[in-house]
């Protein structure tokens with residue numbers, strides 16, 4: 636299998652951390668790919684052109700982080716990323732969906748900031764700041780319940796906050812959120828996280 640990723644992508648990092656936590660990395664070749672580029676190595680296998688893309692041996696190209704994380708659980712690793720069934724599975728999916736929804740908001744906010752100033756939408760930025768802080772405040776209120784297991788929801792939240800630390804520092808996410816910050820600092824020490832550190836950006 637081949638995983639197409641870019642080093643700055645928090646979504647691709649979720650899959651890269653999961654591959655390390657499940658010890659599935661030896662079964663996957665990680666391929667760094669360019670984005671928004673007509674010559675990108677992703678395009679011949681996936682016209683969507685986004686990372687993460689996981690190319691299976693039969694040529695199926697799985698795109699979308701949640702689908703890929705769910706697929707990894709079918710490979711028989713001892714460490715599962717999501718419960719196999721029942722209410723626990725849907726609770727974990729809900730937590731994962733919430734982290735991804737928050738990540739989507741941060742990604743839109745970040746994309747606006749990368750535009751020339753005269754092309755930015757103050758309305759979109761304000762909307763995504765509100766969304767992001769709203770979810771972060773709920774997470775802070777529930778921080779005592781965040782476990783220390785690197786399951787799919789935990790990995791997604793960790794990579795989201797890791798993105799805020801390295802590539803979206805305009806958001807002072809730690810302010811007023813000591814529980815979330817303590818959880819992040821403890822989880823960020825994991826080797827899977829250190830091995831996938833994104834480059835710093837100017838934002």
Ligand SMILES: N[C@@H](CCC(=O)N[C@@H](CS)C(=O)NCC(=O)O)C(=O)O
Pocket residue numbers: 643644645646647670671683684685686687698699700701735742
């Ligand atoms: N919904 C997708 C989002 C993935 C995504 O937005 N990836 C970005 C990098 S962070 C990308 O590949 N952008 C390139 C593009 O939009 O062409 C997922 O969950 O995997």
